[in-house]
Amino acid sequence: MVADLLLPILRVGILLILFFYAIFALIIVRQVDLMGETLMTPVSPIVKAVAIIHCGVAIGLIVLVFGILK
Secondary structure, eight states, rough: OOOHHHHHHHHHHHHHHHHHHHHHHHHHHHHHHHHHHHOTTHHHHHHHHHHHHHHHHHHHHHHHHHHOOO
């Protein structure tokens, strides 16, 4: 009985947390881009690539968890 109520709440909560994490990852990409324009170093493209990969993983994680929890 309790599991019938708790499971949907946990599913929505997990997806909501992952959604906010993906927004955070997008903000990181924006900040790294602004940093790269302001401070040009040889490492800037590597940091930008890592930020983009991080954002892709965060969005991919949402899709994966949505498919698992459906």
